[in-house]
Amino acid sequence: MWFAIAAILMLFVGLTSAYVVRRGLDPNWTSIPIPGVAFANAALLLASSFTLEVGRRSPAARRWLVATWILGLAFAAGQLTLWRQLAEEGLHLNTSAHASFIYLLTALHGLHLLGGMIVVSWQSRVDLAVIAIYWHFLGGLWIYLLVVLFAWS
Amino acid sequence: MSGFLRRYLFSTDHKVVGIQYLLLSLAAVLVGIALSIIMRIRLAWPQEKWPILERLMPAAFAGGPMTPEFYLSMMTMHGTIMIFFVLSTAPLSGFGNYFLPIQIGARDMAFPVLNMLSFWITLLAFGVMMAALFATGGAPIAGWTSYPPLSALGEIAGPGLGLGQGLWIVSIAIFCVGSLFTSLNFLTTTLNLRARGMSLLWMPLTVWAWFTTAILALLAFPVLLAAGLLLLLDRIGGTSYFLPAGLIVSDQLIPNQGGSPLLWQHLFWFFGHPEVYIAILPGMGITSHIVSTFSRKPVFAYKAMVAAFFAIGFISYIVWGHHMFISGMSPYAGIAFSISTMAVAVPSAVKTFNWLATMWRGQIRLATPMLYSIGFVSFFVSGGVTGVMLAMPSVDIFLHDTYFVVAHFHIIMGVAAIFAVFAGTHFWFPKMFGRMMSESLGKVHFWLTLAGVYAIFMPMHFLGISGGLRRYAEFTEFAFLRPLQPLHVFISIAAFVTAAAQIIFLFNCFWSIRNGRRAGVNPWEATSLEWTIPSPPPHDNFAGVEPVVHRGPYDYSVPGASRDYLMQTEGGPE
Amino acid sequence: MPLVLSIFLWLLPIVTALLFVGRVWWTPDLASIHGRSIDDQLALALIVAGTIFVLAHFALGYFIWRYRASGSERALYWREHPKLEAAWTIATAILFIGLGIEGNRVWAGYARESMPSDVVRIEVTAQQFAWNFRYPGPDGRFGRTDPRLIDDSLGNYIGIDPDDSAGEDDIVTQNLAAVPVNRAVEVTLRAKDVTHSFFVPQFRVKQDAVPGLSIPVHFTAKAAGEYEVACAELCGMQHHKMRGRLQVMSEAEFQSWLRSRAAL
Numbered sequence: 001m002w003f004a005i006a007a008i009l010m011l012f013v014g015l016t017s018a019y020v021v022r023r024g025l026d027p028n029w030t031s032i033p034i035p036g037v038a039f040a041n042a043a044l045l046l047a048s049s050f051t052l053e054v055g056r057r058s059p060a061a062r063r064w065l066v067a068t069w070i071l072g073l074a075f076a077a078g079q080l081t082l083w084r085q086l087a088e089e090g091l092h093l094n095t096s097a098h099a100s101f102i103y104l105l106t107a108l109h110g111l112h113l114l115g116g117m118i119v120v121s122w123q124s125r126v127d128l129a130v131i132a133i134y135w136h137f138l139g140g141l142w143i144y145l146l147v148v149l150f151a152w153s
Numbered sequence: 154m155s156g157f158l159r160r161y162l163f164s165t166d167h168k169v170v171g172i173q174y175l176l177l178s179l180a181a182v183l184v185g186i187a188l189s190i191i192m193r194i195r196l197a198w199p200q201e202k203w204p205i206l207e208r209l210m211p212a213a214f215a216g217g218p219m220t221p222e223f224y225l226s227m228m229t230m231h232g233t234i235m236i237f238f239v240l241s242t243a244p245l246s247g248f249g250n251y252f253l254p255i256q257i258g259a260r261d262m263a264f265p266v267l268n269m270l271s272f273w274i275t276l277l278a279f280g281v282m283m284a285a286l287f288a289t290g291g292a293p294i295a296g297w298t299s300y301p302p303l304s305a306l307g308e309i310a311g312p313g314l315g316l317g318q319g320l321w322i323v324s325i326a327i328f329c330v331g332s333l334f335t336s337l338n339f340l341t342t343t344l345n346l347r348a349r350g351m352s353l354l355w356m357p358l359t360v361w362a363w364f365t366t367a368i369l370a371l372l373a374f375p376v377l378l379a380a381g382l383l384l385l386l387d388r389i390g391g392t393s394y395f396l397p398a399g400l401i402v403s404d405q406l407i408p409n410q411g412g413s414p415l416l417w418q419h420l421f422w423f424f425g426h427p428e429v430y431i432a433i434l435p436g437m438g439i440t441s442h443i444v445s446t447f448s449r450k451p452v453f454a455y456k457a458m459v460a461a462f463f464a465i466g467f468i469s470y471i472v473w474g475h476h477m478f479i480s481g482m483s484p485y486a487g488i489a490f491s492i493s494t495m496a497v498a499v500p501s502a503v504k505t506f507n508w509l510a511t512m513w514r515g516q517i518r519l520a521t522p523m524l525y526s527i528g529f530v531s532f533f534v535s536g537g538v539t540g541v542m543l544a545m546p547s548v549d550i551f552l553h554d555t556y557f558v559v560a561h562f563h564i565i566m567g568v569a570a571i572f573a574v575f576a577g578t579h580f581w582f583p584k585m586f587g588r589m590m591s592e593s594l595g596k597v598h599f600w601l602t603l604a605g606v607y608a609i610f611m612p613m614h615f616l617g618i619s620g621g622l623r624r625y626a627e628f629t630e631f632a633f634l635r636p637l638q639p640l641h642v643f644i645s646i647a648a649f650v651t652a653a654a655q656i657i658f659l660f661n662c663f664w665s666i667r668n669g670r671r672a673g674v675n676p677w678e679a680t681s682l683e684w685t686i687p688s689p690p691p692h693d694n695f696a697g698v699e700p701v702v703h704r705g706p707y708d709y710s711v712p713g714a715s716r717d718y719l720m721q722t723e724g725g726p727e
Numbered sequence: 728m729p730l731v732l733s734i735f736l737w738l739l740p741i742v743t744a745l746l747f748v749g750r751v752w753w754t755p756d757l758a759s760i761h762g763r764s765i766d767d768q769l770a771l772a773l774i775v776a777g778t779i780f781v782l783a784h785f786a787l788g789y790f791i792w793r794y795r796a797s798g799s800e801r802a803l804y805w806r807e808h809p810k811l812e813a814a815w816t817i818a819t820a821i822l823f824i825g826l827g828i829e830g831n832r833v834w835a836g837y838a839r840e841s842m843p844s845d846v847v848r849i850e851v852t853a854q855q856f857a858w859n860f861r862y863p864g865p866d867g868r869f870g871r872t873d874p875r876l877i878d879d880s881l882g883n884y885i886g887i888d889p890d891d892s893a894g895e896d897d898i899v900t901q902n903l904a905a906v907p908v909n910r911a912v913e914v915t916l917r918a919k920d921v922t923h924s925f926f927v928p929q930f931r932v933k934q935d936a937v938p939g940l941s942i943p944v945h946f947t948a949k950a951a952g953e954y955e956v957a958c959a960e961l962c963g964m965q966h967h968k969m970r971g972r973l974q975v976m977s978e979a980e981f982q983s984w985l986r987s988r989a990a991l
Binding site: 222294401402403453454480481515518519527534542544547548550607618620622625632633637709710 | 735743772773776780794797803807829926933937939957960
């Protein structure tokens, strides 16, 4: 699993470097302020990491895992809301460089999360400790993306 | 699922997956060679008409000689198919899948289902690439390096850059995923599934080669995927990752702005340089293994060989700028990349010394696998020294984008790495199929190919030194290029003969499966674990009995032993 | 078999070395001043590379024959020799890194060379599939350009803005340029559509022209004549036909060339 994390990390590292370079080169860079729902989504994802950890250790694992799954789904819904908010403000994939990175990076993150949710639902066949690594990684990755996309200026 | 489908098509047995990969790369190399023949026809006789070819591919000729755009599409697909579907599959996913588990004493890979998936994903990628080859509007013409803006602008920048280029990107993206699954398997299996006694420093060098290659692939392919996604978005999403403002193409003003073509080059070559080491590292492992076996001597300085794999692997990540000295990148960055490139040549040289030292005072048996491995050493030196030359930016100013570079990478990738595949095939064929390949056919093929590829690629150095530029559909337009035409004709004829000689190898493979001399368990008197099991091996490799390893992998000519080789499973003093 | 293979491995470097040393096919005649150091670097690189190539093949060929299997003799059980390993590793590192430092010395020297005050400035804008040359004219300044103003039918290949007075005296030609002999020339490379590369073989000048960037490259021509400009970065289906003509002439001829083009 750690190897897989390394590979996924490289994907995001490559895209981060593209972001850094693109931002540095562009004289007309306009920054989009962080949408409020991004914080809510972060909270949802962190909560889901918490429920996963509790579920791993508890005899009543199933309900905690269901909670994790539901929180993950809520996160996905939250992301769609984030996209809708951006679109309503007229910010689409090709509107600005910042927007294009926001859409791309959140979409890739979301795809990986959906994959994780599918695997969580097989939890009887896959070792929970291994899924946990992946899940927490995605939570950390989301925080990282928020910092890179919105905090750094 | 019916028995046949489960046993042969969708098998999770690593041996079947390995053979599937080898067959895929065989199909790919035949396509790649056909494309190169077409290229050489055009280069040698650019103004000629070819009625037979025209009947097969009318769009390529449009009533006259072969069009330049058709040449460029052949060239693009040749490079792409050879690098991805031959050099990144056969040495690693082909032989590695088959022999890594056996050589460490495991029953199968750590994730057999993932392994099967990785093959089918790679096959899918190949299918999409074939679709790109035959796409309406033509195959892409932007080279295997696919630099934007050319590759990002679509049809208005040239034929094949619409659908063809799009399919190309999709195929590459799919390939990246397949490669990821392979890497995960190789790394996990090597670390977790070794048999009792098989410590890391007692693994054959082939396993170390596959292990480090898998690390390279794990970390490099995602960056290519990232680049491909960005390029795709620039093409269909209206983004401007690579497209700057103010482009005028075919009299149209392109609306994108703010992007950087150099960004693609950085991302691509960050992947691209480790990629070429992915192509060669397994070959180095195979060469060490075979040179040792057929010199009846241990590999000289085994630990240094392992360290060299890691050094090459690590340094390969910090040399990518040597593809970009005159790209517009800062000249000072060029200095840094030049020094790091010189550094990566050092462990490669160490390996070469060690192969020679392994042969020194050996008892060399010139069976066909050894012939090819000797060929590998020769080509590795020939191609390697021109790499050292190109690492000097001052020299690169003149030689960049000339045939000198084409000679360099063909000798290293298209010849040395392929010779390692030939060597591995002859060496492991008895184990895989229970029969020996024909030694006499092997020797004929070896000589024809050895002489043939030197005849093809040595003259290219002279083409380059004379200023002969690559990716040119013909040399007729420039006074400084026209005198070089006889070299092109010579090269093309050498290429046709050498390509024809490969039929001997193909025939040898397929004929020997049925008619080769039956092989025993250990026809080469080799020491590693694959030579302790039947030929071909049973489904779970070791027939339920986990091997126990008592010694290192290269105990040849141990003083005091009754035989000049001791299997890894044999007890006694180490 | 061992003997035949050894002979091949000995003949290969000998024949190859003869072809190189004999300069049977060689670099085009040198016509620039800085090109001399590049040619020297190429020669140095070839000598180092060639020596390694020859020595390695002689060793390989010798070992194959000398240590061929014979009867029941055993090979030497020799697994390592750390001092020897260290020695040749260090020697190789010194050789290669030294070569790198030497190559970079010339490279850095070229990149950092400052232009004299009478440098001839030319702007080259590459496009699919032609070379556009622009001279700043008597005012010494290039006018502003805007891609939206490009009009090939009017000869405004690079979109000079008529509202900018600095551009009024700019001289624009396509596929034809002139420079004076023995005077420094600084070319600023731009590109209209895709990446190209400006290559004049006899000057040992090659530099990519990248859209969105302005990249300088310089040379001093030392022999009069007409030289070809070729594109060295794949740019589309006529990449092989992007041919410019660069004429090197005396100072007087250059001035009258400029005057006659300005009058057009």
